[in-house]
Amino acid sequence: MRKREYFQVERFIRTLRDAEAEEKKRFTAHAEERAMDEYYEELIEKIAPYGDLNDAFDEKRYQQVLDAIQKDGRYDILSEIYSKALNEELKKAFPEFAVIRRILRNAGRYRIRSIVSAVLENFDKLLPLMRELILYLLKVLTKDVAVEQQNAFRKILENPRAQLPFVNMWLSALLEHPAFNEIKLPEDYEKIRAIRDRALIAIRRQDRTWVKGYKNAVDTLGPWEKRAVLFSSKILSKDERRAWMRVAAQRGDRLEVAVARFVIP
Numbered sequence: 427m428r429k430r431e432y433f434q435v436e437r438f439i440r441t442l443r444d445a446e447a448e449e450k451k452r453f454t455a456h457a458e459e460r461a462m463d464e465y466y467e468e469l470i471e472k473i474a475p476y477g478d479l480n481d482a483f484d485e486k487r488y489q490q491v492l493d494a495i496q497k498d499g500r501y502d503i504l505s506e507i508y509s510k511a512l513n514e515e516l517k518k519a520f521p522e523f524a525v526i527r528r529i530l531r532n533a534g535r536y537r538i539r540s541i542v543s544a545v546l547e548n549f550d551k552l553l554p555l556m557r558e559l560i561l562y563l564l565k566v567l568t569k570d571v572a573v574e575q576q577n578a579f580r581k582i583l584e585n586p587r588a589q590l591p592f593v594n595m596w597l598s599a600l601l602e603h604p605a606f607n608e609i610k611l612p613e614d615y616e617k618i619r620a621i622r623d624r625a626l627i628a629i630r631r632q633d634r635t636w637v638k639g640y641k642n643a644v645d646t647l648g649p650w651e652k653r654a655v656l657f658s659s660k661i662l663s664k665d666e667r668r669a670w671m672r673v674a675a676q677r678g679d680r681l682e683v684a685v686a687r688f689v690i691p
Contacts, residue, residue: 508533509540516548523554530558534565542571546578553587560596564603572605579609583617591619598623602630621647622654629658637662641670649681656685664691 512529515521533541545552545559552559572579582588588597598618601611607630611617615636618624628636640647640655647655656674659667668690675686 504532504536505538505540508538509544512541512544516544516551521551526552527555527558530555530562534562537566539566539571542566542575543578546575546582549582549585550587553593556593556596560600563600567600567603567605569605569608572603572608576609576611579606580611583611583614588617589619594619595623598627602626604630607631621651625651625654625658629661632661634662644674649679652678653682653685656682657689660689667691 508529512526515526515529529541530545532538542563545562549559583597587593594617598620601614601618614627615624618627624636627633637655637658644652644655656671656678659670662670671686671690675683675690678686
């Protein structure tokens with residue numbers, strides 16, 4: 427490894443370690459602040475009107491309150507931390523993508539939705555992290571989130587950058603989520619470049635008309651697209667699906683036969 431490459435790796439590792447330390451520091455600070463507020467309210471209720479808070483302060487009791495908050499209030503604390511940290515990075519002219527990547531991964535792990543709006547509103551800026559962005563959204567997406575953010579999702583689909591192959595591929599993975607059945611995204615098929623991705627969206631939408639449109643044209647498709655369309659036939663009626671798959675199994679290659687047999691009930 428050349429010296430320059432070594433320092434790049436060293437800097438990357440140091441950045442991750444610094445991010446972990448900063449996250450732990452922020453969590454502790456938030457927890458201590460909440461514990462102090464809660465414990466002082468407890469003291470005010472207990473002491474006489476003219477009692478001294480400092481004299482009544484019990485370090486052991488305060489630690490018990492702090493431990494409880496760190497355990498039971500972890501979600502709320504992390505939600506505040508990730509929201510603040512992400513917004514701080516997005517304000518920078520050159521955000522640290524390593525830090526944002528970590529925020530997206532951890533927020534997805536804990537199903538934290540406080541950063542959904544910021545993520546969608548900064549779609550262009552977060553394009554280099556498209557994979558992490560979509561994986562985060564898939565973990566936190568619900569029917570309520572889809573309805574609440576439907577205008578943001580429309581803007582993303584209408585964004586010219588959404589037609590970039592890599593970006594479009596990940597967006598199609600997002601659009602397969604059943605939560606999108608709750609909202610209308612105009613021309614969502616036309617916004618998706620690959621037929622195999624459209625096939626998966628057709629399954630989500632239970633769009634039998636789209637699937638039937640390929641019954642007589644499936645042999646004109648490439649191998650990946652053909653298998654995807656055959657797989658999407660599973661939303662058709664039992665008799666229609668069986669008749670189509672039997673024909674496909676007779677004239678297809680091994681993979682197509684495997685898909686057809688899987689789809690036939």
